[in-house]
Amino acid sequence: MRCSPLLRLSVLLGLAVVARAEPVRITYWEKWSGFEAEAMRAVVDQFNASQDRIFVDFVSMSQIDRKLIVATAGGDPPDVAGIWFAQMSSFADRAALTPLDDFIHRDSGLKVDDWLAATYPPVYADMQAYRGHVYALISAPGTTALYWNKTVFREAGLDPEKPPRTLAELNEMSRVLTKRNSDTGVVERTGFLPQEPGWFGYSYPAWFGGGLINDASDITLAGRPENLAAANWERSYAELIGVDQLKVFASGFGSFASAQQAFFTGDVAMVFQGVWFDRFIAKYAPGLDYGVAAWPEATGRVPGPPIQAFTVADADLLVIPRGAKHAEEAWEFIRFATSANPTARSRDEVSGVELLCLGQQKPSPLRVWSPWFGENHPHPHIELFRQLAASPRAWHAPKIGVWTEYLREYNTAIQRIRLLQVEPAAALDYAQKRLADSWQRHRASVARQAAAAGETAGPDLGPAALSPGSGDLQPAASLEVRPDKEEGSP
């Protein structure tokens, strides 16, 4: 761990003062439960054992998003909380998060953006920067890839070792893999369905080379030909299978976390999934003959190696809610839980974020992985996911305060397109109009709140990215639903 001399001194002084006092107890709310919570609990225990000034009380709870909002509004938030990347912009716009800039600068001696760039691959660095501040640090990240079922490929006469490398190949293979009952014509298998599981449907426009917002954070859903191409492509699958056939066929899919899930049964031969998927395969479809590859190239460019491929990045974040009683101690813990011992050569030496990501079978978000972590990671394809995170085409959901609404509007538009209820262009136009209105109201509200709070300089409502956008891709990122996050609630 990097420690400035000043910090060490203050720590020593602090130790002297509180030598006989009880440790400061801080509360940490986390949305994870089950093995993911246990992985973080190990980190908390490690932190608590590493010093005696701060004791972290780890509480794993469901419905954390709403509870956090209510508790923060009530002025009684936890000191540390785990949130989703999808919530960060909205929470930050609503002044619910404590900026970490001063802490970072004090501890590292670096400018915040320099520190981010030095510590993380670009996509993760960008995810943590919002409107010139850092409000959250990544605890556990993930990237996505194409999973294909080799057994089904073989049955359909395709080379099981050759996943599609371009969109055209994906479509062609999908056609070949689609199987209908010879008597009734009922669809029994498909190669690929944009909506199965469809968690990353919001990334298709960016995958096609378009984007959801521009550098000025304007909504750009309608009016970009790439976005329309993506919508037309979704529609083409509804036409290929047939709308009514699709309704019935898709309703036969088992739930995600079961052996009857469409990919496990071979009903759908190719899916886009995240780094967590291998663990589900091991649990629900042990022995499944499958492969993992980068997303096919959808922009018409020549496909390159995975390190240049498109991927969707997402992350769980640690934040200090505004009004937390022990922000200083909370930061100590966050710093511990998001950094690692870079020289760990045995399991016992693995610490912080690496310990967490080992337990959760995810890649470490850091640029530097310790020797032990890289060599002994339990995930069979961890290297691919690491490479994808470093790709210049690694993409994350837009950092925009109305993102949850954006996702909802987008998904509704695509559903209506798939049901052939409305033409793709009209559906996108409609969503664009609603979102643009809402975004305008959101900006006005944020400006109004800033003025009321007496801020001399209101928040900059321009580009969300701290650094200029990477290539023609929009900054952005996240999955609304993921099986290892909590599902719906009453």
Add this chain to the structure above:
Amino acid sequence: MNSADWKRLGSGLSFTGLWIIGFSVFTLYPVVASLYYSFCDYSVLQRPLWTGLENYRTLVADDVFWLSLRNTLYFAGAAVPLGTVVSLSLALLLNQDVKGRALFRTLFFLPSIVPLVASAMLWLWIFNGSGGLLNWVLGPVFALWGGTPPAWLGDPAWAKPALVLMSAWGAGHSMIIYLAGLQNVPRELYESAELDGAGSWAKFWHITLPVISPVIYFNVVMGIIGAMQVFTTAFVMTGGTDGNPARSTLFYALYLFSNAFYDLRMGYASAMAWILFMLIATLTWIATRVAARSVHYQD
């Protein structure tokens, strides 16, 4: 007011005193606060800022608001009558002189106390388009005409009817209230009606129905209030607050909830809540007007 009036007032207030406190602290204050919020730009996380009628103006122009209202009225308009018929029929059946009544009563009541998550999962399976129980039964029937049964929750046209059907499952709760009302019907009334040669239908129509009319009124009002706020089953079964497919099950409370807690527009959500409040109040008022003519209290 004379001294007797004052005395009666004092007596009335002493009995209702607990409620005056409870009402003020746990209802009136929050309601007034939310009314205030409905005129504010309020994210929950920051101070409410007065914006006058802006939330209401935005609502009127919001297509999805109107859609969610239509969906909700559709649901309430179908679920309340269906629930009333089912629960009253069950209560009438149980009110017969039958063996094992306690057991049947318990069985009918059970679904209304099974945790909603559990029953929602069951119904997801029953409604499943390809492997579900309902279409397993309906498939051969539809095949007679060469058709196939609908995909229910997967089909925008059939998702709401599916949820209405499912709501009848929880009829046990109001059935219990009807049953209590039915047992309150004086037996002498039936006996004297039988002496006059009245048949079953006449007895039901002229004795049972008038006597239990306060209970029907009660249940219908509670049914309307519940149906207008329908939330949990849709939330669990049709994709959180999205109202899948294609917003066909986006009910009022879901849209309100997503505004309040996902989009952090508590002021907007409060305005929606107040419109819902007014709407429910109007519907209840209509029910009360109807009741004033047809409900009989045994005073």
Add this chain to the structure above:
Amino acid sequence: MPSATPTRRFSIYLLLFAGAVLFAFPLVWMVSTSLKSPEQSAAFPPTMLPRSHYVQVDGREAEVTLDRELTGRPGWWQVTIKDGTGTRLELPRAEVDTRVEPRWENYPEALARMGGGRVGFGTFLGNTLIVCVLGVFGAVLSNAIIAYGFARLKWRGRDAFFAVTLATMMVPMPVLMVPLYGVFRELGWIGTLLPLWVPAWFGSAFNIFLMRQFFRTIPEEMSEAARIDGAGEWTIFWRLILPLSTPVLAVAALFHFLFAWNDFLGPLLYLTRQETFTLAIALQNYQSQAGGVEWPLLMAASAVVVAPVIVIFFFAQKTFIQGVATTGSKG
């Protein structure tokens, strides 16, 4: 109603049985799922009885999952040995030995896992009982007193206040949530069980409405007679009305018990530490477990949460329903 013809009796029983099958099904399904293996619980088409499948491998019996029938080889199935290795076999269905075998071990496992191993099931149960019992007492007592004021006394402003009371039932919960949270925070109740049962002692519109409806069916002449005998209103309430009202008190008690037992939103908002969780919230916490839900364990936990409610209802229903007929007019 007596004197039913045989045909009529038959059709009544037929309807009752049909209804019972329809209504009891979810519970039966819940119990049967709670005794299944995870694979069977997720299988399509679903089967009712818990089954296990075994094959002979190298002379030893091994449990397997039945994956699917092989395409192009009718009667042959792919199975996976349940030893974590994912070893797959293809063999005729006849070689798979299928037995009905309830997995009772799901129950202790579900209870043990519910608290994540740190907080016991007993703690959740204790918390729930505190909330339920204190709440039921408060709800029955306070609402009876309040409803008496609305049903049996005439005072200026009563009907207007009652109308307002009814109106409170229509206020959607999301609106109350945030301001209420502020109230409880001011009272210092956040993180304790107090917000879950104390409000019950201050009346609720639903129970006031319910009790008022029933109190009004008790003939006014009875009260008048007592008044002529010199009884005050509290005496009439305690000595006359309350004893006649045990059925509606039972209804209110049962409803409040059910509400408190299943209440989800309240605990969700006000409880912050696992040590204070009630069963409903512990169950939900369990349901939202990472890596997907294991339905048998969730159903086992649900069954444990539902069982007391069923038992209480089964035994309480006599007081609950029968007594109603004897109140009021006959007194």
